[in-house]
Amino acid sequence: MKTFNVAVVGATGMVGQRFITLLENHPWFHVKALAASARSAGKTYEEAVGNRWAMKTPIPEDIKKITVLDATADVKKIASSVDFIFCAVDMKKDEIRALEETYAKAECPVISNNSAHRGTEDVPMIIPEINADHAQVIEAQRKRLGTKRGFIAVKSNCSLQSYVPALHPLMKYGVKNALACTYQAISGAGKTFETFPDIIDNVIPFIGGEEEKSEQEPLKIWGELKDGKIVPSSAPAITTQCIRVPVSDGHLAAVFMSFENKPTVEEIKKCWKEFKGEPQDLKLPSAPKQFLNYFEEDNRPQTKLDRNLENGMAVSIGRLREDSQYDYKFVCLSHNTLRGAAGGAVLMAELLAAKGYLD
Ligand SMILES: NC(=O)c1ccc[n+]([C@@H]2O[C@H](COP(=O)([O-])OP(=O)(O)OC[C@H]3O[C@@H](n4cnc5c(N)ncnc54)[C@H](OP(=O)(O)O)[C@@H]3O)[C@@H](O)[C@H]2O)c1
Numbered sequence: 001m002k003t004f005n006v007a008v009v010g011a012t013g014m015v016g017q018r019f020i021t022l023l024e025n026h027p028w029f030h031v032k033a034l035a036a037s038a039r040s041a042g043k044t045y046e047e048a049v050g051n052r053w054a055m056k057t058p059i060p061e062d063i064k065k066i067t068v069l070d071a072t073a074d075v076k077k078i079a080s081s082v083d084f085i086f087c088a089v090d091m092k093k094d095e096i097r098a099l100e101e102t103y104a105k106a107e108c109p110v111i112s113n114n115s116a117h118r119g120t121e122d123v124p125m126i127i128p129e130i131n132a133d134h135a136q137v138i139e140a141q142r143k144r145l146g147t148k149r150g151f152i153a154v155k156s157n158c159s160l161q162s163y164v165p166a167l168h169p170l171m172k173y174g175v176k177n178a179l180a181c182t183y184q185a186i187s188g189a190g191k192t193f194e195t196f197p198d199i200i201d202n203v204i205p206f207i208g209g210e211e212e213k214s215e216q217e218p219l220k221i222w223g224e225l226k227d228g229k230i231v232p233s234s235a236p237a238i239t240t241q242c243i244r245v246p247v248s249d250g251h252l253a254a255v256f257m258s259f260e261n262k263p264t265v266e267e268i269k270k271c272w273k274e275f276k277g278e279p280q281d282l283k284l285p286s287a288p289k290q291f292l293n294y295f296e297e298d299n300r301p302q303t304k305l306d307r308n309l310e311n312g313m314a315v316s317i318g319r320l321r322e323d324s325q326y327d328y329k330f331v332c333l334s335h336n337t338l339r340g341a342a343g344g345a346v347l348m349a350e351l352l353a354a355k356g357y358l359d
Pocket residue numbers: 009010011012013014015016035036037038039040041071072088089090091113114115157158187188189190191336337340341
């Protein structure tokens with residue numbers, strides 16, 4: 001595989017920091033440029049991040065001294081010096097939409113963690129094991145944007161990264177209804193316990209916009225490609241409640257589901273065990289070997305114990321049992337800033353690179 005120079009836009013943030021650590025020693029992608037707001041521009045990365053560095057490993061030496069660019073003012077400079085960008089910025093939705101289109105129109109593909117373009121019909125929202133084929137819509141998007149290389153591809157919201165993969169291999173039984181309550185970590189809000197003391201000894205029953213995303217985005221992921229657009233699926237009916245809990249990393253979900261043709265417990269576990277997608281077939285560098293992992297122990301998965309399974313790229317599942325109102329219930333977990341954000345975006349970029357979309 002050829003190698004690619006990349007920029008991280010939003011490099012000083014929680015997701016941006018994850019990108020920096022994941023791309024250290026990446027076999028295909030090399031960080032060449034970093035960008036953030038005008039507040040950080042002109043400073044070295046080390047100065048710009050200051051005491052916000054929240055990763056367990058130190059800032060890589062070759063990254064510390066890179067001068068941070070302005071994500072908006074320096075688009076031309078950034079687009080001309082890298083093959084594509086990873087983007088995770090905290091800005092208004094319309095500003096992000098415009099910023100990502102500006103990069104794409106400058107012929108610089110955008111692999112985005114932001115929600116701004118998730119609803120755009122010709123922007124693929126890819127979980128690589130599930131809907132790798134949605135990448136084909138990029139051709140239609142390039143036509144609309146008038147670009148040869150430039151396009152935008154997005155990652156879905158971190159809240160659904162455990163239950164959508166768990167439900168996916170069961171779709172052949174006709175999943176009719178799904179209910180998920182998510183117990184979400186504070187890094188999902190870009191926070192640590194130091195910067196979010198109100199969460200200690202507390203549970204906050206509201207995460208703005210999260211339930212809408214958790215209910216609607218799965219339908220696009222399970223959607224169909226038609227006439228240069230992704231048409232969302234009309235089923236299953238999904239309802240969610242998203243709750244912030246005092247956990248550093250890892251979103252856990254308690255899920256209930258009903259089927260058109262109810263499978264047995266053994267059939268469900270077999271589907272999870274045998275499930276694999278293109279990342280496993282293509283042996284992509286960040287792909288987990290076993291994506292869906294079922295724990296037989298009653299008290300697993302646990303956020304702290306299991307979030308880092310397969311470098312935080314696998315999904316852990318447990319407690320599958322019959323329910324009195326739905327057919328079954330279970331619990332599942334995924335790491336929100338790894339599989340749910342930066343790791344999922346790196347895997348999507350690997351998939352798009354392997355398929356030639358980043359050439
Ligand atoms: N955290 C998660 O688990 C997670 C998961 C999925 C998706 N996301 C999405 O990823 C994005 C970033 O989230 P985060 O948690 O990393 O946020 P964060 O920690 O608050 O970081 C925000 C980043 O955006 C930059 N920024 C802020 N205003 C800007 C501007 N006007 N122009 C350019 N850059 C600007 C910041 O730069 P400065 O340091 O210069 O201010 C910083 O690099 C959001 O859209 C979020 O919804 C997050």
